[in-house]
Amino acid sequence: xxxxxxxxxxxxxxxxxxxxxxxxxxxxxxxxxxxxxxxxxxxxxxxxxxxxxxxxxxxxxxxxxxxxxxxxxxxxxxxxxxxxxxxxxxxxxxxxxxxxxxxxxxxxxxxxxxxxxxxxxxxxxxxxxxxxxxxxxxxxxxxxxxxxxxxxxxxxxxxxxxxxxxxxxxxxxxxxxxxxxxxxxxxxxxxxxxxxxxxxxxxxxxxxxxxxxxxxxxxxxxxxxxxxxxxxxxxxxxxxxxxxxxxxxxxxxxxxxxxxxxxxxxxxxxxxxxxxxxxxxxxxxxxxxxxxxxxxxxxxxxxx
Numbered sequence: 001x002x003x004x005x006x007x008x009x010x011x012x013x014x015x016x017x018x019x020x021x022x023x024x025x026x027x028x029x030x031x032x033x034x035x036x037x038x039x040x041x042x043x044x045x046x047x048x049x050x051x052x053x054x055x056x057x058x059x060x061x062x063x064x065x066x067x068x069x070x071x072x073x074x075x076x077x078x079x080x081x082x083x084x085x086x087x088x089x090x091x092x093x094x095x096x097x098x099x100x101x102x103x104x105x106x107x108x109x110x111x112x113x114x115x116x117x118x119x120x121x122x123x124x125x126x127x128x129x130x131x132x133x134x135x136x137x138x139x140x141x142x143x144x145x146x147x148x149x150x151x152x153x154x155x156x157x158x159x160x161x162x163x164x165x166x167x168x169x170x171x172x173x174x175x176x177x178x179x180x181x182x183x184x185x186x187x188x189x190x191x192x193x194x195x196x197x198x199x200x201x202x203x204x205x206x207x208x209x210x211x212x213x214x215x216x217x218x219x220x221x222x223x224x225x226x227x228x229x230x231x232x233x234x235x236x237x238x239x240x241x242x243x244x245x246x247x248x249x250x251x252x253x254x255x256x257x258x259x260x261x262x263x264x265x266x267x268x269x270x271x272x273x274x275x276x277x278x279x280x281x282x283x284x285x286x287x288x289x290x291x292x293x294x295x296x297x298x299x300x301x302x303x304x
Contacts, residue, residue: 006095007043050088054081097121104141107160109153114165120144123212128199130183132259133238138163140198142212147172147189166191171231174213176206188234192279195232195264230279233264246271246288260287 015022025039061074100121105114122142128135129149138149139160145168150160166172171192179186185200187209200206238257242250245265251257255268261284262276274291275283 006099008040009099011040011043047088047092050081050085054078054085057081094120101143107158108150108162109159110162112162112165114143114146114148116145118144119146122216123209125205125209126201127209130197130199130237132235135199140209142209142216144168144216164194166193168216173217174210176210190231190234192230193232195234197234233260233262235259235264236266238266241266244268244271258285260285260290262286262290265289 028034029036057074057078064071064074097120101115101119120143122144124141126137127140128137138151141148147166147168149164150162153159153161173190175188177186177188183199185203185206186197188197200209245267257266258269258272260267260272265287267287272285272287274286276286278284
């Protein structure tokens with residue numbers, strides 16, 4: 001019963017592409033034993049019968065005296081039927097979610113296999129990502145263990161270009177940020193690989209996304225936030241400050257903006273000559289503040 005939706009899709013596809021199969025089903029309808037019931041109607045019967053059994057049992061309970069020996073048995077049967085109904089409904093829902101994952105996978109222009117037997121689709125929608133020097137609208141796709149953002153390709157047809165995939169694990173969390181003078185409906189997505197702010201179109205949309213993220217985290221109960229996770233900083237946007245975070249001197253053609261990879265602040269070259277090794281085993285820039293207040297970091301000073 002959990003594969004009902006998949007069976008119906010297969011039937012629809014075969015009726016369209018297999019003329020011999022379609023002719024066979026048409027001839028079968030003329031058989032008296034079939035009683036004019038199509039294969040599609042027969043496939044849905046097991047699912048349709050369960051709520052009918054429940055209605056029958058409830059009606060029987062109403063007409064049974066509470067002192068009758070079968071009264072308690074009927075009550076137990078109702079509870080069992082309700083459990084089966086819930087299990088079937090959840091199974092059908094999960095199967096539909098997996099089918100959606102397959103459909104989404106076909107929308108990507110490049111080879112990007114996101115299909116996994118345990119992966120379920122949660123939510124899709126547009127969010128504006130705040131980048132270091134611009135704001136970009138992306139299609140965000142949330143799954144039970146994965147977050148993807150992509151952009152529609154110009155050729156149309158619903159195709160998507162994948163920009164980044166982020167695993168939802170112990171190093172993933174989402175913060176509900178207060179509105180500012182310039183931005184409303186802000187959320188902050190924080191991971192060990194990349195962290196950034198996103199903006200929803202309306203307060204209702206923001207709440208829907210926060211609820212979806214909460215649901216996703218709840219479905220991964222075995223994963224808890226770890227104090228050992230080194231979260232990636234949210235980079236300060238280029239237009240947010242004209243001064244170096246450390247020395248407070250204004251940026252210019254000769255004093256260019258840089259980002260500290262530890263705290264994400266805008267700093268000048270003179271105040272960010274420290275280097276450390278990141279998770280990709282690459283040497284990256286850190287500011288003088290981080291060098292001073294993060295003694296546990298393995299840092300080196302480089303004069304450039």
